[in-house]
Amino acid sequence: MSETVLYALDLAGTFVFAVSGGLKAVKYELDLLGIVVLAILTGVGGGIIRDVLLGSTPPAVFQEEFYLVVCILGGFVVFLGASHVEPRWREMMIADAIGLGVFAGVGAVKASSFGLGPIGIIMMAGLTATGGGVVRDILVREIPAVIQKDFYASAALAGGIAFLMASFFDFEPLIQLAIAAIITSGLRFYALFSKIKLPKARKPQAPHSKT
Amino acid sequence: MSETVLYALDLAGTFVFAVSGGLKAVKYELDLLGIVVLAILTGVGGGIIRDVLLGSTPPAVFQEEFYLVVCILGGFVVFLGASHVEPRWREMMIADAIGLGVFAGVGAVKASSFGLGPIGIIMMAGLTATGGGVVRDILVREIPAVIQKDFYASAALAGGIAFLMASFFDFEPLIQLAIAAIITSGLRFYALFSKIKLPKARKPQAPHSKT
Amino acid sequence: MSETVLYALDLAGTFVFAVSGGLKAVKYELDLLGIVVLAILTGVGGGIIRDVLLGSTPPAVFQEEFYLVVCILGGFVVFLGASHVEPRWREMMIADAIGLGVFAGVGAVKASSFGLGPIGIIMMAGLTATGGGVVRDILVREIPAVIQKDFYASAALAGGIAFLMASFFDFEPLIQLAIAAIITSGLRFYALFSKIKLPKARKPQAPHSKT
Numbered sequence: 001m002s003e004t005v006l007y008a009l010d011l012a013g014t015f016v017f018a019v020s021g022g023l024k025a026v027k028y029e030l031d032l033l034g035i036v037v038l039a040i041l042t043g044v045g046g047g048i049i050r051d052v053l054l055g056s057t058p059p060a061v062f063q064e065e066f067y068l069v070v071c072i073l074g075g076f077v078v079f080l081g082a083s084h085v086e087p088r089w090r091e092m093m094i095a096d097a098i099g100l101g102v103f104a105g106v107g108a109v110k111a112s113s114f115g116l117g118p119i120g121i122i123m124m125a126g127l128t129a130t131g132g133g134v135v136r137d138i139l140v141r142e143i144p145a146v147i148q149k150d151f152y153a154s155a156a157l158a159g160g161i162a163f164l165m166a167s168f169f170d171f172e173p174l175i176q177l178a179i180a181a182i183i184t185s186g187l188r189f190y191a192l193f194s195k196i197k198l199p200k201a202r203k204p205q206a207p208h209s210k211t
Numbered sequence: 212m213s214e215t216v217l218y219a220l221d222l223a224g225t226f227v228f229a230v231s232g233g234l235k236a237v238k239y240e241l242d243l244l245g246i247v248v249l250a251i252l253t254g255v256g257g258g259i260i261r262d263v264l265l266g267s268t269p270p271a272v273f274q275e276e277f278y279l280v281v282c283i284l285g286g287f288v289v290f291l292g293a294s295h296v297e298p299r300w301r302e303m304m305i306a307d308a309i310g311l312g313v314f315a316g317v318g319a320v321k322a323s324s325f326g327l328g329p330i331g332i333i334m335m336a337g338l339t340a341t342g343g344g345v346v347r348d349i350l351v352r353e354i355p356a357v358i359q360k361d362f363y364a365s366a367a368l369a370g371g372i373a374f375l376m377a378s379f380f381d382f383e384p385l386i387q388l389a390i391a392a393i394i395t396s397g398l399r400f401y402a403l404f405s406k407i408k409l410p411k412a413r414k415p416q417a418p419h420s421k422t
Numbered sequence: 423m424s425e426t427v428l429y430a431l432d433l434a435g436t437f438v439f440a441v442s443g444g445l446k447a448v449k450y451e452l453d454l455l456g457i458v459v460l461a462i463l464t465g466v467g468g469g470i471i472r473d474v475l476l477g478s479t480p481p482a483v484f485q486e487e488f489y490l491v492v493c494i495l496g497g498f499v500v501f502l503g504a505s506h507v508e509p510r511w512r513e514m515m516i517a518d519a520i521g522l523g524v525f526a527g528v529g530a531v532k533a534s535s536f537g538l539g540p541i542g543i544i545m546m547a548g549l550t551a552t553g554g555g556v557v558r559d560i561l562v563r564e565i566p567a568v569i570q571k572d573f574y575a576s577a578a579l580a581g582g583i584a585f586l587m588a589s590f591f592d593f594e595p596l597i598q599l600a601i602a603a604i605i606t607s608g609l610r611f612y613a614l615f616s617k618i619k620l621p622k623a624r625k626p627q628a629p630h631s632k633t
Contacts, residue, residue, distance in 0.1 A: 055479025268477025
């Protein structure tokens with residue numbers, strides 16, 4: 001039962017991520033293909049990078065193509081209904097936060113099963129959850145949002161840490177995954193409402209500045 | 212015999228792609244090394260990404276270094292004769308269309324031999340044919356041309372679809388490859404002369420727009 | 423003994439690279455997470471890309487996480503002391519040149535042990551030494567410095583060539599590595615003081631120019 005729930009949430013997260021990729025493509029006036037490409041890369045890009053790093057190739061999404069179908073669907077939804085989708089920003093953010101959590105949990109479990117150490121597991125949680133968005137932003141020439149602002153990747157990393165702490169208690173992997181997902185999504189929700197931010201460094205008076 | 216023809220076309224395509232990478236480097240006033248790096252990445256980047264995704268490492272071009280030699284040669288040709296090469300735009304576009312087709316066919320065959328499903332095969336056709344150009348554009352900070360305009364990646368994807376359809380008829384892989392290549396190159400030629408374009412989504416009046 | 427020295431130099435190079443990544447993040451006003459992410463990617467990104475290309479996954483840094491610790495440390499040093507670190511530009515450049523050499527040598531040895539040919543070995547020397555910086559620059563939307571100016575990647579490639587030449591003399595791998603590292607660092611030091619540059623192509627009067 002819980003695996004079915006997880007699968008459903010994973011697909012839902014993929015769909016929402018794909019839609020966010022498609023919307024970014026529309027913002028930059030890319031054509032239908034650009035919309036679908038960004039939808040796919042945003043929806044499954046994080047998992048693909050994770051699998052390549054772990055040496056789990058071909059990546060999982062090429063072995064279970066339904067994830068790709070979901071992304072393509074997301075791209076077409078954006079293409080056909082771009083003017084209707086974007087205004088539903090609130091619903092998007094909620095689904096996005098859930099996807100972020102599930103992806104972080106899945107990334108941590110997979111990294112752990114490949115024998116990575118604690119830092120690697122935390123990094124893979126963050127990478128799985130945010131890698132697709134980073135690829136999306138690079139392709140449209142934006143500095144990736146996750147390293148610029150917002151308590152977003154940080155939530156996924158915190159999920160990875162929660163996963164590690166849960167592993168001390170000998171829970172089943174699926175329980176650990178759920179804990180990581182709930183912590184991640186919970187922190188993300190909290191951040192959405194409270195606008196917490198990470199601190200920045202005091203910028204030096206750079207003698208090499210181009211300005 | 213047909214394998215020799217394929218090999219020659221593959222090398223010719225690699226050379227033309229490498230030259231296009233070198234020319235982009237010249238446009239941005241990169242130095243000799245930048246020209247050669249962009250020539251290599253554009254010439255063999257798509258195949259490298261494909262091989263990494265398929266888990267076929269080290270990528271083929273590192274096992275048959277003549278492809279790299281061809282790219283380096285392409286870079287030097289640009290370096291020495293940049294002012295002569297670019298005006299021959301028409302010849303470049305023709306060779307580029309042939310390269311696009313061969314790369315799409317090779318990508319589809321290799322993806323198929325690694326057991327990928329239909330969507331994966333189509334994606335690998337497109338990725339092999341256009342991945343190098345995407346890397347080139349990212350390195351010089353342009354939004355990749357293939358997701359922005361032109362009937363280009365679409366031709367490669369159509370080649371992948373043709374490959375799949377041909378596989379229903381139990382042709383040999385080399386015949387399937389040829390069919391994919393001819394469809395891709397043919398569509399690309401047609402697009403060059405007729406200026407067909409993919410549709411764009413109607414842009415929503417974005418309430419979050421930065422403008 | 424010599425292995426210990428190599429290990430120490432490798433860690434020192436990683437630290438300096440990580441600091442350079444962190445400083446770039448500060449320049450673009452990224453937050454703490456952005457600083458740490460850029461520190462990690464710059465410090466170990468080149469080695470990760472090399473290992474993925476060679477099929478040596480998970481990459482070495484995930485098996486010996488102390489490198490990641492060193493990067494994170496570098497990020498925090500920048501975060502806490504950005505205004506103190508940057509003025510020490512001279513010391514940074516010296517340490518960076520040493521790191522460049524060690525990374526080039528390590529890359530060449532590893533490529534050689536995976537059976538790559540001469541061009542592949544030279545490319546892996548350059549990629550290991552400069553890949554992290556390329557990723558750093560792409561993430562903040564700069565055209566990678568190494569393909570734009572400065573005798574930097576060229577030094578690493580020269581180190582790879584030195585490695586190949588040394589292999590004719592049946593030295594031990596560690597000696598070959600040392601030769602590659604010394605040539606690379608030496609050329610880089612020379613370039614820092616003498617401002618040697620690679621030539622550029624004469625730019626054609628581009629009929630397609632957007633200006």
